[in-house]
Amino acid sequence: MAVNKVKGTYDVLPSESYLWQALENQIREVLGQYNFKEIRTPIMEYSEVFHRHTELSDMVTKETYDFDDRGDRKLTLRPEGTAGVIRSYVENKLYTSQELEKVYYIGPNFRYERPQKGRYRQFYQFGVEAIGTVDSALDAEMIILAYDFMKRLGLKGVRVKINSLGDEESRQNYRKALEDHFQPHVHELCSDCQQRITKNPLRILDCKVDQKHKAVKEAPTPQDYLNEVSRAYFQKVLQHLNAAKISYEIAHKLVRGLDYYSHTVFEIEADIEGFGAQNALGGGGRYQKLVSELGGPDLGGIGFACGMERLLLALEAENVAFAKESELDAYVIVFSEDLKVVATKILYELRVSGVKADMNYTQKSFKAQLKQALKMNSKYLIILGDDEYQKGVVGIKNTKTEKQEEVVISKIKKYMTEKLEKK
Ligand code: HAM
Numbered sequence: 001m002a003v004n005k006v007k008g009t010y011d012v013l014p015s016e017s018y019l020w021q022a023l024e025n026q027i028r029e030v031l032g033q034y035n036f037k038e039i040r041t042p043i044m045e046y047s048e049v050f051h052r053h054t055e056l057s058d059m060v061t062k063e064t065y066d067f068d069d070r071g072d073r074k075l076t077l078r079p080e081g082t083a084g085v086i087r088s089y090v091e092n093k094l095y096t097s098q099e100l101e102k103v104y105y106i107g108p109n110f111r112y113e114r115p116q117k118g119r120y121r122q123f124y125q126f127g128v129e130a131i132g133t134v135d136s137a138l139d140a141e142m143i144i145l146a147y148d149f150m151k152r153l154g155l156k157g158v159r160v161k162i163n164s165l166g167d168e169e170s171r172q173n174y175r176k177a178l179e180d181h182f183q184p185h186v187h188e189l190c191s192d193c194q195q196r197i198t199k200n201p202l203r204i205l206d207c208k209v210d211q212k213h214k215a216v217k218e219a220p221t222p223q224d225y226l227n228e229v230s231r232a233y234f235q236k237v238l239q240h241l242n243a244a245k246i247s248y249e250i251a252h253k254l255v256r257g258l259d260y261y262s263h264t265v266f267e268i269e270a271d272i273e274g275f276g277a278q279n280a281l282g283g284g285g286r287y288q289k290l291v292s293e294l295g296g297p298d299l300g301g302i303g304f305a306c307g308m309e310r311l312l313l314a315l316e317a318e319n320v321a322f323a324k325e326s327e328l329d330a331y332v333i334v335f336s337e338d339l340k341v342v343a344t345k346i347l348y349e350l351r352v353s354g355v356k357a358d359m360n361y362t363q364k365s366f367k368a369q370l371k372q373a374l375k376m377n378s379k380y381l382i383i384l385g386d387d388e389y390q391k392g393v394v395g396i397k398n399t400k401t402e403k404q405e406e407v408v409i410s411k412i413k414k415y416m417t418e419k420l421e422k423k
Pocket residue numbers: 079080081082111113118119120121122123124125127128129257258280281282283284285286302303304305306307308309310
């Protein structure tokens with residue numbers, strides 16, 4: 001019985017994996033320049049890391065993969081990176097060694113969403129978190145980093161949208177305003193939103209069912225409820241962005257789909273013709289309560305994450321190509337079973353010297369082997385035949401110039417490393 005992949009997942013095939021490797025290399029390079037260090041946390045966490053009483057987002061209430069392990073512990077496959085990173089930050093007391101911890105992560109996340117192009121049930125994110133310090137310059141750094149990263153990837157069509165939800169007081173006032181706004185429409189909204197009105201009216205704004213309702217479209221925006229302190233903080237963030245000449249839009253309606261945000265929130269969208277509905281390449285914002293909610297001190301953080309599949313789709317849509325993996329340096333063709341032992345020795349010596357080499361393992365005619373060898377796209381072919389072996393030599397053919405030379409077997413390594421300019 002053939003078994004297929006799980007709905008909403010995909011395979012990265014050997015012919016495509018260089019794209020992922022190139023993207024990961026770029027992530028590590030840019031994040032290193034911004035002084036972020038990698039953190040690796042588990043894919044599964046105890047469910048309460050995500051299912052905190054304050055979290056009422058769809059992602060947490062409806063989309064998580066929750067299960068009991070064989071010891072009846074309640075576990076959840078991470079739907080996002082931030083909560084697990086903060087759990088680790090608190091558990092390892094990272095706040096005792098650094099005032100500001102700047103970390104990044106790359107890895108899979110799991111959300112039970114309706115799959116479509118750019119939206120999967122297992123998807124990869126890279127994300128960053130700067131935890132421990134509240135400073136508008138840091139908020140700006142996040143946005144600059146996200147923007148810089150995408151530009152350096154070669155993406156042209158990116159749009160930065162930012163907004164502020166304000167501090168706790170501003171958020172409470174905004175919440176109250178939303179509650180008053182939605183109350184007259186309570187019976188026109190979906191059953192979830194009827195509950196959300198009193199529990200967390202912000203989540204009505206990103207409800208997939210009620211998106212088109214007039215009351216949602218006409219809802220008040222957070223900007224109207226920012227207090228002095230929050231307004232000043234946001235202005236400072238914008239000043240930094242202006243100084244760095246980053247182009248952005250203030251998106252008054254942007255609230256983000258997760259509950260932990262306050263102050264700055266932002267999203268990076270693909271602005272590419274025909275890209276499709278899943279155009280959020282990344283998003284993030286400041287969180288002031290997550291650390292204390294997960295048992296740590298009263299410290300804030302800010303971060304963002306980008307969907308790696310969407311970045312690759314955006315690159316494809318804009319015809320930006322990553323360099324393909326380098327081709328093989330040498331491919332050994334062997335003409336008899338006995339000579340394979342000799343080939344194994346040659347290959348080992350070449351590889352140890354840094355030569356990218358392989359051999360054919362199937363016994364076929366010379367013609368068939370040559371055909372296969374050419375398909376391998378190798379710079380050199382090392383031809384090991386019985387007659388040559390008797391003479392203690394091999395034929396080495398440069399596939400570009402088609403020039404073939406006889407080389408003494410004990411000199412292959414020297415010959416190849418000189419030709420390839422390897423040490
Ligand atoms: P998020 O907006 O839920 O934020 O996800 C960030 C990005 O992950 C999205 O912009 C999108 O590119 C990608 N993404 C999300 N869901 C899917 C999916 N089902 N399939 C493919 N790609 C997807 C967060 O996850 C926050 N933890 C970001 C953050 C970090 N906030 C503060 N620090």
